[in-house]
Amino acid sequence: MANPTFAAIDIGTTKVATIVAEVAAGEIRILGTGVTPSAGLTKGMVDNIHAATETIASSVERAAMASGTTIMSAQVGIGGPHISSMNSRGIVAIADPRHPITQGDVQRALESARIVNVPNNREVIHVVPRYFVVDGQADVIDPVGMFGSRLDVETHVVTASSSAVHNLLQCIRNAGVDHDSLILQPLASAEAVIDREEMDQGVVLVDIGGGTTDIAVYLQGAVVHTAVLPVGGQHFTRDLVIALRVPQMAAELAKRQYGNAIPSFVDEHEEVEIDAFGSAGKKTVQRRYIAEVLQARTEELFEMVAAEVRRGIQQDVLSAGVVLTGGGSSLPGIEYLAEEVLSLPARIGRPHHLSGLSDMLHDPAYATAVGLLRGAVREREIMLRSSPLLPSASLGGLMRKVAQLMRVILPQ
Ligand SMILES: Nc1ncnc2c1ncn2[C@@H]1O[C@H](COP(=O)(O)OP(=O)(O)OP(=O)(O)O)[C@@H](O)[C@H]1O
Ligand SMILES: [Mg+2]
Incomplete structure (x- = not known):
């Protein structure tokens, strides 16, 4: 049987990158990449549907040609200064405390955390669980199977402008591709370049793109703050x-x-x-x-990053410091200036652990695209783990929802 293939599209202000890969013997093998200079995008947002569609379609076509595959659907990144985030707690009662907590209870708790004050021109794109509390016992990573009468979940909620989301989805549809899920760009970049230890000890990812700088702050293994600055x-x-x-x-x-x-x-x-x-x-x-x-x-950009980090957490708890990605991080000496301005250790994040046609993807400008791809692989692994008997073609709809939920619950 052929290995399953995965696709990801990073729609940036300066380039659209599509990657196709397969997983062989537990390793991500890149089959092909298609990169096209962007048009119709400003600060990570679509401002010309026609031009953006053409760019996306051309990037997808190049990746399909290079990989010899047909791209039906892909994991897609979203960014732009319209993104905002907050932390929210969900609380539910467990109907029968004699029975262990189920996936359904977790889903209800997350739904309850999702009920935040969002104006009707915005929508929730992520409810990322940070940790659970079972009957007052805090810092539970996975409550399924535990006993308790009350389940709390502390989450990081990301919202986006509805029109920005719909414009992006329209371009992807027009380009002939379905979107598997929409992932906030800095969360994807972090997935590609930050390791578990850094997330546990506290780290900030700073992706300096063409039109925006994306930020994601991690503490104790979970995301606590995200932001998109309109400078790149x-x-x-x-x-x-x-x-x-x-x-x-x-x-x-x-x-x-x-x-x-x-x-x-x-x-x-x-x-x-x-x-x-x-x-x-x-x-x-x-x-x-x-x-x-x-x-x-x-310097000015890093001062803005420092202010944003302070809005999220106390800076002195970020022991693992700063990881820089995005094309802007290729500026020589930038990690030293980051260390000076932020008073934190800094390094450049390059995507790694890739085989096949992966040479160009080790560049920090491809962190988002590679992270989206890793997300797609993990989503499928979870779907198969949750439902090993299903043929791959029927892994859609509800199962995908469960996988997306599990992806953020299970440690990487
Ligand atoms: N060696 C370099 N030194 C400085 N800047 C560089 C270098 N190489 C690339 N860049 C810059 O990186 C930027 C593009 O980065 P990237 O490809 O990550 O952006 P993007 O993903 O298209 O945009 P965004 O994420 O903002 O939507 C460009 O502004 C480019 O000038
Ligand atoms: Mg980018």
């Missing part, structure tokens, strides 16, 4: 356009080729020639000046 790599490039008075393409190239987040890492006498506006069409710039412009924006 495009703002770094725009700063260079203004500071150097050069076209956007030249600024982007200068950032990638000569950029550094720490000016003192760059020789103060080194000069580089870049394309420019004006009669000469070229200009000579001190490389250290490029670094100074980038340092100012990076």
